[in-house]
Amino acid sequence: MEFVAATKDGLIVYDASQIEESGESGDWSTGKCTDGRNVKVLASMPCPPNAFGFAWSDDGALLASVCDEGVRVYDANKRYKVVQELEKVAPDVQGRAGGVRALYFSPLKNFLVTYEKWDPQYPENVHVWALQGKRAGERIRSCTLNHYTSGALPVMLINWTPDESHCLELVPGVGVVVHDGDLETPTEQEDDERVIPEPNIANFLIAPAPQRDACWVAVYVPQASMVARVSLYHLSKPSKLVMELNLPKKVKDCQMLWNFEGSALLANAMSDVDETGNSYFGSTYLYWLKPEDRKKAEVCGADKGLVQDLAWSPTSNEFMVIVGMLPAAVNLYNGTTGKLEKSLGNSKRNTLKWNPFGRFAAVAGFGTLPGDLDFYDRSKDETVASLRAALTVDCSWFADGRHFMAATVAPRMNEGNQITVYKYTGDPVLKMEFKPAVVEGRHEDTGAGARTKTQAFLFAARWRPDGTKKHEDRAASPPRDGEKRVKGLPTSAAPGTAYAPVTNAYRPRNAEGGSVNTVAAMMRGEVAIPEGPPRERTEPWETKPVAAPLDAHEIRRMEKEAKKLAEQKEKEAKEQKQQALRDLVQDEKDTKKRIKELKQELEELEKLKDKEWDELTEEDEVALEGEAALRAELASLENK
Numbered sequence: 001m002e003f004v005a006a007t008k009d010g011l012i013v014y015d016a017s018q019i020e021e022s023g024e025s026g027d028w029s030t031g032k033c034t035d036g037r038n039v040k041v042l043a044s045m046p047c048p049p050n051a052f053g054f055a056w057s058d059d060g061a062l063l064a065s066v067c068d069e070g071v072r073v074y075d076a077n078k079r080y081k082v083v084q085e086l087e088k089v090a091p092d093v094q095g096r097a098g099g100v101r102a103l104y105f106s107p108l109k110n111f112l113v114t115y116e117k118w119d120p121q122y123p124e125n126v127h128v129w130a131l132q133g134k135r136a137g138e139r140i141r142s143c144t145l146n147h148y149t150s151g152a153l154p155v156m157l158i159n160w161t162p163d164e165s166h167c168l169e170l171v172p173g174v175g176v177v178v179h180d181g182d183l184e185t186p187t188e189q190e191d192d193e194r195v196i197p198e199p200n201i202a203n204f205l206i207a208p209a210p211q212r213d214a215c216w217v218a219v220y221v222p223q224a225s226m227v228a229r230v231s232l233y234h235l236s237k238p239s240k241l242v243m244e245l246n247l248p249k250k251v252k253d254c255q256m257l258w259n260f261e262g263s264a265l266l267a268n269a270m271s272d273v274d275e276t277g278n279s280y281f282g283s284t285y286l287y288w289l290k291p292e293d294r295k296k297a298e299v300c301g302a303d304k305g306l307v308q309d310l311a312w313s314p315t316s317n318e319f320m321v322i323v324g325m326l327p328a329a330v331n332l333y334n335g336t337t338g339k340l341e342k343s344l345g346n347s348k349r350n351t352l353k354w355n356p357f358g359r360f361a362a363v364a365g366f367g368t369l370p371g372d373l374d375f376y377d378r379s380k381d382e383t384v385a386s387l388r389a390a391l392t393v394d395c396s397w398f399a400d401g402r403h404f405m406a407a408t409v410a411p412r413m414n415e416g417n418q419i420t421v422y423k424y425t426g427d428p429v430l431k432m433e434f435k436p437a438v439v440e441g442r443h444e445d446t447g448a449g450a451r452t453k454t455q456a457f458l459f460a461a462r463w464r465p466d467g468t469k470k471h472e473d474r475a476a477s478p479p480r481d482g483e484k485r486v487k488g489l490p491t492s493a494a495p496g497t498a499y500a501p502v503t504n505a506y507r508p509r510n511a512e513g514g515s516v517n518t519v520a521a522m523m524r525g526e527v528a529i530p531e532g533p534p535r536e537r538t539e540p541w542e543t544k545p546v547a548a549p550l551d552a553h554e555i556r557r558m559e560k561e562a563k564k565l566a567e568q569k570e571k572e573a574k575e576q577k578q579q580a581l582r583d584l585v586q587d588e589k590d591t592k593k594r595i596k597e598l599k600q601e602l603e604e605l606e607k608l609k610d611k612e613w614d615e616l617t618e619e620d621e622v623a624l625e626g627e628a629a630l631r632a633e634l635a636s637l638e639n640k
Contacts, residue, residue: 002464013042043080051460052102057109059467090122101150147609151628207262220254232291259312265289288338297338308350315358355401357473382485385426399466410456411629417458434458598634
């Protein structure tokens with residue numbers, strides 16, 4: 001049960017299966033948990049302070065990490081010994097701060113693809129390195145991803161089929177070129193028929209398994225003179241279009257997902273505009289496509305609301321979707337027909353994670369939601385456990401399908417960085433907090449940048465893919481005595497756990513018990529708009545003294561005062577309700593204003609990217625480095 005944490009001080013590899021009592025707590029660099037136990041540290045290695053500077057091979061045998069010199073490849077089976085060192089291609093000259101920013105392995109770890117910062121002086125910034133055989137350590141191909149600086153990759157230009165028999169390369173203005181998997185044939189000698197002819201392509205996705213002796217490839221073409229579309233091709237005849245789906249107008253992007261056997265595709269098209277007027281955050285259109293039979297169907301249109309999340313089962317031809325305004329509908333669909341199979345109910349959830357065997361699914365409400373998490377047993381249609389994993393940003397299942405990691409990472413959360421591991425029963429296994437020993441004061445400008453530098457310590461947490469062990473799918477243990485499991489998914493909030501963090505909500509000045517968090521909760525429907533102050537009540541065990549009889553004059557005076565007090569309370573209650581509604585409106589206005597500001601800032605960054613390399617100032621470089629944080633904040637606000 002090894003996992004790696006990308007921290008401010010580099011990569012640290014832990015073994016969650018080796019936990020000892022230590023009597024101390026809190027020092028994450030030595031593997032100490034908050035409860036005084038000690039998790040074994042297996043290795044530490046240099047890495048940039050972000051979530052994109054490292055990658056596991058699919059079988060977990062190799063770990064690659066970015067360093068100042070380029071890339072180092074470690075053998076996880078040999079105590080993380082360095083087995084390969086690859087130098088960065090473009091040098092650091094004339095104040096240029098280049099270097100590798102992202103990387104990934106080919107499916108069978110024969111190759112490593114690295115992405116360096118784009119520079120017009122060194123336009124080829126995507127490089128393929130051989131890791132095996134006679135060419136090990138050699139750079140065998142290079143291409144260009146324009147304007148890439150750092151952060152998540154907007155597109156994977158080069159990728160392989162699962163057996164590495166073919167390598168596909170996105171070439172702007174041409175389409176997807178299909179090379180031999182070993183990349184030994186020179187480009188000029190390759191057959192023109194081995195090209196998927198989509199010159200305006202934005203992205204492509206290879207199916208994870210072959211059908212009819214070759215894999216399907218899905219291609220997304222954005223809107224230009226025509227509406228956006230998804231096209232499907234078969235690698236037996238790459239130049240021949242099999243089927244296509246025209247998307248609605250004003251679609252800006254499309255998420256594509258193949259099922260585990262590579263026979264059906266989900267296309268989730270996203271638009272910034274909601275023609276129905278039901279949502280400020282745009283609309284989504286979810287489609288199911290089966291290329292073998294040339295079939296396609298709309299699963300969820302704009303009238304159903306936003307698709308919060310969707311995921312194919314890793315072992316069965318079915319998929320789960322969370323759709324609609326909160327509380328959203330959680331539905332299970334048949335992957336063979338694309339039709340609704342079962343409704344699991346409505347709840348405040350926006351995240352789906354199947355375990356590797358398709359038996360358990362984590363159904364959670366993260367991001368702007370409180371962090372309620374349900375472990376749903378698909379085989380029995382019941383919820384095994386519910387808990388609250390507050391402030392979770394990223395989560396994943398271990399290869400055994402029975403342990404689940406929830407992490408709070410930067411830059412989404414620049415404070416309270418932590419990793420918690422749970423069993424599928426909801427029982428916590430460990431918790432590690434990543435925080436400075438001494439909390440430094442903020443820079444005098446009190447900006448988020450200074451806050452990030454002093455508080456952000458954890459940027460990513462990933463399980464090591466366990467390809468060396470054959471884990472078995474096991475049914476859930478029977479419930480404990482007195483416990484009864486819920487059929488489907490629960491609709492009420494999950495109880496807090498011992499590991500759920502407690503945070504002090506910010507309260508604006510002159511607010512009586514109100515807060516931004518409370519207003520946001522009311523906007524999500526989690527907290528009702530206040531109707532007035534609570535009424536006084538007398539408990540059964542309380543007794544009141546018997547008062548002396550009152551005369552008529554005193555009775556009339558008291559009735560008058562009581563009436564006046566009641567009117568005053570009614571007036572205060574009305575004012576509280578109006579103030580709550582005003583706060584709701586103001587919060588929505590602030591959100592819209594901030595979204596507008598972020599979009600303007602991102603537009604300015606796009607202008608910076610058009611500058612020549614020698615025109616970029618140091619301030620421009622810093623601004624470009626913050627693009628990922630701006631996009632993350634924008635996505636968070638748009639999904640609020």
